[in-house]
Amino acid sequence: MVRGILLTSNLPQLQNLIKRDPESYKEEFLQQWNHYNSIREIFGTNPGEQAEHFRELVTFISQVATCYPKETAGFPTQLSDLLLTHYLVLPVDTRKTLVTNLVMLRNKNVITSIDLMKTLFPLLPQTPSPTLRAFIRKTIISDIRLANVKTQNHKLNNSVQAMLFNMVERGMDGEMTGNKGKTKIVPSTGVRSTNDEAMWAIIMAKELWKKGIWKDAKTVSIIAQGCLHPSVKVQSASLHFFLNDEEEPNSDEEGDEEVDVRSLHHQRQINKKTRSGDKKLQKKLTHAKKKKYNKPEALAEFSALRLLRDPQTFAEKLFDLLHHHDKKFDLDHRILIMQLLSRIMGSHQLCVLNFYTYVIKYLFHKQLRVPSILVALAQSVHDLTPPDVLTPVIRKIAQDFVHPGVANEVIAAGINSVREVCQRQPWAMEEDLLHDLVEYRKSRDKAVLASARGLLRLYREVNPGMLKKNDRGKEATMGIASGAKALPFGHAASAAMDIDGLTLLEDHLRETGGGEDGSDDDSYAWNKWEVESDSDESESESEGWVDVSDGDSKALDISDSEDEDEPKEPKPEIDPKRLSILATTKILTPADFALLNSLKASNSESTTASAARNKRKLDSEPASNSQFLSEQDILGPRKKAKADYEERMASVRAGREGREKFGSRKGKQNKAAPSSTTNREKARNKPIMMIMGSDAVRGKKKASLRDKQQKLRAHIRKGKISKH
Numbered sequence: 001m002v003r004g005i006l007l008t009s010n011l012p013q014l015q016n017l018i019k020r021d022p023e024s025y026k027e028e029f030l031q032q033w034n035h036y037n038s039i040r041e042i043f044g045t046n047p048g049e050q051a052e053h054f055r056e057l058v059t060f061i062s063q064v065a066t067c068y069p070k071e072t073a074g075f076p077t078q079l080s081d082l083l084l085t086h087y088l089v090l091p092v093d094t095r096k097t098l099v100t101n102l103v104m105l106r107n108k109n110v111i112t113s114i115d116l117m118k119t120l121f122p123l124l125p126q127t128p129s130p131t132l133r134a135f136i137r138k139t140i141i142s143d144i145r146l147a148n149v150k151t152q153n154h155k156l157n158n159s160v161q162a163m164l165f166n167m168v169e170r171g172m173d174g175e176m177t178g179n180k181g182k183t184k185i186v187p188s189t190g191v192r193s194t195n196d197e198a199m200w201a202i203i204m205a206k207e208l209w210k211k212g213i214w215k216d217a218k219t220v221s222i223i224a225q226g227c228l229h230p231s232v233k234v235q236s237a238s239l240h241f242f243l244n245d246e247e248e249p250n251s252d253e254e255g256d257e258e259v260d261v262r263s264l265h266h267q268r269q270i271n272k273k274t275r276s277g278d279k280k281l282q283k284k285l286t287h288a289k290k291k292k293y294n295k296p297e298a299l300a301e302f303s304a305l306r307l308l309r310d311p312q313t314f315a316e317k318l319f320d321l322l323h324h325h326d327k328k329f330d331l332d333h334r335i336l337i338m339q340l341l342s343r344i345m346g347s348h349q350l351c352v353l354n355f356y357t358y359v360i361k362y363l364f365h366k367q368l369r370v371p372s373i374l375v376a377l378a379q380s381v382h383d384l385t386p387p388d389v390l391t392p393v394i395r396k397i398a399q400d401f402v403h404p405g406v407a408n409e410v411i412a413a414g415i416n417s418v419r420e421v422c423q424r425q426p427w428a429m430e431e432d433l434l435h436d437l438v439e440y441r442k443s444r445d446k447a448v449l450a451s452a453r454g455l456l457r458l459y460r461e462v463n464p465g466m467l468k469k470n471d472r473g474k475e476a477t478m479g480i481a482s483g484a485k486a487l488p489f490g491h492a493a494s495a496a497m498d499i500d501g502l503t504l505l506e507d508h509l510r511e512t513g514g515g516e517d518g519s520d521d522d523s524y525a526w527n528k529w530e531v532e533s534d535s536d537e538s539e540s541e542s543e544g545w546v547d548v549s550d551g552d553s554k555a556l557d558i559s560d561s562e563d564e565d566e567p568k569e570p571k572p573e574i575d576p577k578r579l580s581i582l583a584t585t586k587i588l589t590p591a592d593f594a595l596l597n598s599l600k601a602s603n604s605e606s607t608t609a610s611a612a613r614n615k616r617k618l619d620s621e622p623a624s625n626s627q628f629l630s631e632q633d634i635l636g637p638r639k640k641a642k643a644d645y646e647e648r649m650a651s652v653r654a655g656r657e658g659r660e661k662f663g664s665r666k667g668k669q670n671k672a673a674p675s676s677t678t679n680r681e682k683a684r685n686k687p688i689m690m691i692m693g694s695d696a697v698r699g700k701k702k703a704s705l706r707d708k709q710q711k712l713r714a715h716i717r718k719g720k721i722s723k724h
């Protein structure tokens with residue numbers, strides 16, 4: 001009896017004894033368990049009563065739950081229900097205790113990660129304490145990261161991604177708030193907001209992507225849904241993710257500047273040798289090495305844009321959001337949407353034709369942040385953009401930016417914008433307008449001259465026939481004389497030669513003895529595959545070949561004669577790689593394509609070769625499609641701007657560092673007291689013959705009595721002032 005009283009009053013001691021011998025102290029545990037259940041029922045109606053003792057019991061049971069799994073089977077569910085149902089009315093210490101013990105149960109594998117996430121995710125928007133909120137956030141990230149260390153835990157990932165998607169989806173039916181003008185402050189009612197839920201879902205998805213834990217299309221879909229959310233705050237966070245423009249506090253210390261390795265070694269040779277200097281040098285060299293080897297991955301970039309499942313629909317929804325709610329957004333938010341829309345259009349070669357009609361109203365030189373708008377316009381253009389849609393845009397830029405009534409910087413920006421658009425779609429330019437813009441290469445301003453020359457070089461390469469004869473240059477003139485012509489709109493320089501990985505299927509069929517000549521029966525391969533049949537198509541096939549010449553034998557010209565008058569376009573060069581003849585001798589069935597995919601996935605050499613081909617394909621694409629622009633590409637080379645007051649004062653302060661006193665240092669270096677004299681004192685010691693002809697001496701001689709009186713009075717007045 002005495003032992004039971006002592007143990008029940010000292011829970012840490014009882015906890016230690018239970019962990020050593022659970023069976024011997026089961027009766028004492030059950031006594032505490034019954035006590036916990038009785039307090040829990042009271043706690044549900046009055047959380048403030050016996051809160052401290054309740055926290056002690058919860059911590060005690062969490063520590064020994066693994067010793068009595070049957071008795072404590074419902075304990076985690078009870079903690080979750082308390083948190084989800086009474087979280088807002090619970091004391092702060094009780095919230096922290098319940099969350100901490102629930103995480104402890106997960107660490108002891110009493111509950112699964114999915115059960116923990118179902119409790120923690122709803123708590124994020126409701127937690128006012130920054131410390132507890134950071135703990136929940138860190139717990140979620142670490143638990144998901146540990147679950148995906150060795151292999152991808154698809155069950156957990158799918159469950160958590162579904163939770164995040166639902167958190168975003170719940171607020172999609174709300175009214176568009178907007179951020180133009182003053183924001184209305186709504187008092188807190190203690191009810192969880194769907195906007196807060198969506199915001200935390202985007203934050204967690206972004207962090208998991210940033211840490212490399214999730215790199216799949218589902219994560220991109222969650223954040224893409226956030227771009228269309230009614231809350232502007234959620235929209236902005238999602239847009240910055242795709243634009244890769246969010247402010248990261250844990251970014252590299254070295255920044256994005258280029259590291260000159262040769263200069264670092266030279267500085268190390270001439271500076272004093274210290275251990276700290278060696279560490280700093282090694283850190284900079286390591287950073288430069290990582291940046292060198294990671295540079296191709298950084299430019300393969302914006303992988304999130306590549307993982308969009310339906311980029312055309314997403315781009316159209318973005319434009320509808322921008323167009324219909326234009327007056328509710330401020331200019332910065334509208335430009336964010338423009339930039340993302342243009343990057344999606346350029347990356348996936350999409351056409352949202354109404355975007356060019358919309359952006360025309362922003363194309364005047366006094367528009368705020370017009371360089372960013374011009375960048376978005378140029379990034380949206382690609383080879384498949386119709387030229388007739390872009391021609392009014394180019395004409396508008398030329399009328400508002402390129403004329404004598406604006407500054408040279410404006411003219412340079414206008415010509416650079418036209419050049420970037422025409423670099424992606426050369427047929428959008430009018431011939432007369434091109435002649436006028438090229439004439440600006442005779443300007444005396446460096447920026448205007450460089451921009452006009454850039455436009456001239458572009459059309460010498462892509463379509464010299466649009467230039468005047470004197471502007472074409474030697475190489476372009478020779479090319480025109482030899483019959484070379486620019487490719488019309490919609491024509492590609494090279495055509496597809498083979499199906500990727502088809503040679504693997506050909507080798508496999510040859511090894512297995514099937515499909516060597518393509519004459520074997522493939523009816524078995526269509527089993528278990530649904531094929532849509534068309535009655536009209538079957539009837540036409542049963543009738544045999546159809547004569548399309550209508551009796552005219554010359555309707556189809558299939559001659560290969562080289563004596564024709566019209567010049568022919570050069571045939572694309574065949575890749576020296578091996579080409580499969582399987583596509584021309586066999587009808588590929590769905591089973592063949594399934595086998596082809598499995599062969600490509602299992603063959604590492606094929607995967608490496610495919611990656612190399614894709615990389616070469618990306619490298620061979622024009623720069624306009626492989627990377628995005630910056631405002632510097634539009635503004636061009638600029639003169640150094642005049643420093644403002646803050647910059648001048650910062651330069652003055654930097655020059656004063658290390659100096660004993662402002663002013664001249666003459667006579668102060670090796671003496672305790674200053675010994676330099678002023679120019680007035682030096683003038684007093686000059687010989688009289690040197691100053692006889694000066695204006696000061698001659699003026700004193702010719703001064704009137706009144707002038708002498710005024711000078712004397714001024715001297716007396718200054719003396720009185722200096723005494724006070």
